[in-house]
Amino acid sequence: MKNVELKNEPPTFGNVLLCAVISKQEIPKIPTQVRYRNFVYMLTHNQEIIYVGRSTNLRLRLSGWKNCRDFDKVYLCEYSTHTENCQSERFYINHFKPAYNRR
Secondary structure (H helix, E strand, O other): OOOOOOOOOOOOOOOEEEEEEEEHHHHHHOOHHHOOOEEEEEEEEOOEEEEEEEEOOHHHHHHOOOOOOOOOEEEEEEEOOHHHHHHHHHHHHHHHOOHHHOO
16 A cells, blocks of 8 residues: 555544555556445545545446546545445545535
8 A cells, every 4th residue: 555645634534444546547457356345536636636436336436537637546445334435425525625526
């Protein structure tokens, strides 16, 4: 796992099972075994979070972003429950106020 310094990084929210950072190029290499697991993902550009989302099918969800040129890395947090996953997504959106979540 790599450390990443995000601008104005808050303390970790909730009971995080896993934190990881991957590059955009590593998205196709996400194993299929992560299906049905609760992830919050943050797309970053120049170490600034531009989008926060959640998914239980991480590989499929992130593949939908493959044509977006505005991000370079993905910051991942896995949670044990759906409820914690939803709460953490809302927490991070409210904290960072990412540009792509303001539509």
